[in-house]
Amino acid sequence: MSYAIIGFGKLGQALAKAFARKGIEVSVATTRDPESFAADAAAIGPGIIPKTLAQAIEADIVFLAVRYESHREVAKALPTWKGKTIIDVTNAYGVPPEELGGQPSSKVVAQAFAGARLVKGFNHLVAAVLGQDPAVQGGRRVVFLASDDDAAATEIGALAENLGFSPVKLGGLSEGGLLVQARGNSWGQLIFKDLIKFD
Template sequence: MKYAIIGFGKIGHALAKAFARNGIEVVVATTRAPERFAADAAAIGPTIVPNTLAEAVKADVIFLAVRFESHPEVAKALPDWKGKTVIDAMNTQAPLEELGGVPSSAYVARVFAGARVVKGFNHLVAAVLGQNPAVHGGRRVVFLASDDDGAAAEMGALAEQLGFAPIQLGGLSEGGLLVHARGKSWGHLIFKDLIAFDR
């Protein structure tokens, strides 16, 4: 399985740190030439590989960590997203009316036609997401929502591999709303920093 993170701002860095901590290779890309952020990638670890957007979209699993307004440009990088799993780690404050009345993740699923879209890794601020998820004898929770149960299960397994405790919220229309920022009203689970303890 090949992984990529598109967007290398605060959330992109936090996700890259999670991969680096576990020695898992991940390609990072932006709209800039990879040489522009190669030093930042190297500072995180040797498994963080800077590359072009065109190369990044060849991965099986792609984390979207760009500004929400930029994701349609990323979608143009492939004519068809079939066979790809896209993790929507973005947040937007656009009201639902601007998104056709659906949560942002459902909107993203329409743009990335054919992809298996999973909403996840977006409810924590970057400074918290970037920390080691093993805390107080438990594991930091990440929420996942998807209309594809198989993709949700696979990303749950990846979240566990990265050290997190995944909690499945159901489909994008229901679970996605819980981690969606809508206008000035945030979803109920946004910024909830929860720890799960194994029995």
């Protein structure tokens, strides 16, 4: 299984740190030349590999860690995303609900990435918290996952566990997904909730 993070701002770098902690290789890309962020990638760890967008999206599992407004531009990089799983880390805060056609933002993202299996996840924590070690006082930091594809949610749940997090599935995008999505100028009820699970 190969992994990529598209977007290398604060959230993208926080995700890269999670991979680096576990020694799991991950490609990182933006719309910029990889050399422009190679030093930042190297500072996180040797398994954080800067690539072009075209190279990075060859991965099986792709974290979409760009601004919500940029998701369509990334989606155009492939004619079909069939066989790939997209983890939507975007937040559509400030985007008018009418622009989303009354749908959760992840449904709009899913439509742009035609053919992909989409999981909403890793977006409810601020980057500074997401970038910390998820092992806390004998427990593990929770990440919420929502998807209309149960198998995809299970697959990303297993990845979250490999990265040291405790995944909590919320159900479909239109139900549980709304708990971790921004709507206009309001945040879902679980956004910014930093929870720790003790087994």
